Amino acid sequence: MWIDTHCHTKFSYDNWLDPLALIRRARALGLDGIVVTEHYSYEASAPVEAIARDEGMLLLRGVEIATDRGHLLAYGVEDDSWNIWGRDNWLSLSAVIERILELGGICVPAHPFREVGVCSLLEGLLELEGIVAVETHNGNNQDADNDLAIRAAEHMALPGLGGSDCHKVSAVGRCATEFLQPVSDMASFIAAIRAGACRGNYFPGFQTTP
Numbered sequence: 001m002w003i004d005t006h007c008h009t010k011f012s013y014d015n016w017l018d019p020l021a022l023i024r025r026a027r028a029l030g031l032d033g034i035v036v037t038e039h040y041s042y043e044a045s046a047p048v049e050a051i052a053r054d055e056g057m058l059l060l061r062g063v064e065i066a067t068d069r070g071h072l073l074a075y076g077v078e079d080d081s082w083n084i085w086g087r088d089n090w091l092s093l094s095a096v097i098e099r100i101l102e103l104g105g106i107c108v109p110a111h112p113f114r115e116v117g118v119c120s121l122l123e124g125l126l127e128l129e130g131i132v133a134v135e136t137h138n139g140n141n142q143d144a145d146n147d148l149a150i151r152a153a154e155h156m157a158l159p160g161l162g163g164s165d166c167h168k169v170s171a172v173g174r175c176a177t178e179f180l181q182p183v184s185d186m187a188s189f190i191a192a193i194r195a196g197a198c199r200g201n202y203f204p205g206f207q208t209t210p
Contacts, residue, residue: 001032001033001178001179001182001183002030002031002032002033002176002177002178002179002203002205003031003032003033003034003035003058003060003176003177003179003183003189004026004031004033004034004035004162004163004164004166004172004173004175004176004177004203005034005035005037005062005073005135005161005162005163005176005177006035006037006064006073006110006135006138006139006161006163006164006165006166006175007022007026007034007035007036007037007163007164007165007166007172008036008037008038008039008064008165008166008167009022009036009038009045009048011038011044011045011047011048012038012039012044012167013039014039014167015167015168016168017166017167017168017169019036019047019048019051019052020051020055021169022034022036022048022166022169022172023048023051023052023055023057023059024055025169025172025173026057026172026173027055027057029172029173029203029205029206029207030205031173031176031203031205032058032183033057033058033059033060033183034052034057034058034059034060034172035059035060035061035062035075035163035189036048036049036059036060036061036062037061037062037063037064037073037163038063038064039063039064039066039088040063040064040065040066040083040088040089041063041080041088042061042062042063042074042077042078042079042080042082043079043080045061045063046061048061049061058183058184060075060185060186060189061186062074062075062076062077063077063080063082064110065082065091065096066088066089066090066091066119067089067090067091067092067093067096067119068090068091068092068093068119069093069119069120069121069124070093070109070110070111070112070114070116070119070120070121071109071110071111072093072096072097072100072107072108072109072110073107073108073109073110073135073161073163074096074100074105074106074107074108075105075106075108075186075189075190075193076100076103076104076105076106076186076190077100077103077105078103081103082096082099082100082103082105084099090119093121093128094130097128097129097130097131098130101130105190106131106132106133106190106193106194107130107131107132108131108132108133108134108135108161108193109121109125109128109131109134109135110135110138110163110165111135111138111140111141111145111149111165112125112134112135112149112152113125113141113145113146113148113149113152114138114140114141114142114145125149125152125156126152126155126156131158132158132159132193132194133153133158133159133160133161133193133198134149134152134153134156134158134159134160134161135149135160135161135162135163135200136149136150136153136160136161136162136200137149137150137160137161137162137163137175137176137177137200137201137202138162138163138164138165138175139163139164139165139166139171139173139174139175140164140165140167140171141165146175150200159193159196159197159198159199160177160198160199160200161177161193161198161200162175162176162177162178162199162200162201162202162203163175163176163177163200164176164203170208170209173203173205173206174202174203174206175200175201175202175203176200176201176203177198177199177200177201178198178199178200178201179192179197179198180192180197180198180199181195181197
């Protein structure tokens, strides 16, 4: 099954992507599910969950966290109690990972080889501890950046995830994760990643025009 593991909607407050448009586009492309990872807040995606339920689409929720060494995808938290710092960026990457693990979640560096100034992770990924996978395929990346992430994941013997990082409907599903065992909820999603039963890729059903 194919799941786009990195999606945003208007509740990330940096785009106008309507949740219903996201869900219907994902279904039209043939995706089996999506994970909404709004910036800074898990709780921000709560309205999207109800819409997906009405549409009969598997939707899981995570959060994308801005740290001092790049962006981190966190899965398995249940609210915004992970944020003990009271701000939404420049958080310590190591401290965030420690906090997410304390809460029973998992951490995956997002687009690790995308250069975004002084907070870029880049080759620092190779020495990072506490992560269970690498986002090897990001739909907003240059292919060269994804290639570096793929090689890093192989070197670290970690599974890869694929996500569109969509902020507009035409970007939905460019990259996604193929899961090799069933995923029906966050627990089975995390279990599959921990088991290495997943691989990021360019989604074969992707089309640029809605």
